Amino acid sequence: MGVIPLIIIGIAAGFMATRLMRVDADIPTTLAxxxxxxxxxxxxxxxxxxxxxxxxxxxxxxxxAMALIWLWQTYGPKR
Known part of the structure; x- marks a missing residue:
């Protein structure tokens, strides 16, 4: 998400957050x-x-890597 959408979402989030936390702030502070x-x-x-x-x-x-080791041990040269 770009900066502009974050700013737009942030305006709404600031309003909701100040209301949910019961903070009495003016509009510029809420937006900030x-x-x-x-x-x-x-x-x-x-x-x-x-x-x-x-x-x-x-x-x-x-x-x-574990699958490759298992394949090597199962089907590789026998010792």
């Missing part, structure tokens, strides 16, 4: 809280997904 929260949350989520992708790649590589 929402936009900053959306940007921080969006970039943090992107980083977590990237790390999960790297971890998934590592798990896939280990499983592939």
């Amino acid at each position: 809280i929402g936009i900053a929260g959306a940007l921080i949350g969006g970039f943090t989520l992107r980083a977590l997904i990237a790390m999960a992708g790297i971890f998934a790649g590592l798990v896939g590589a280990v499983l592939g």
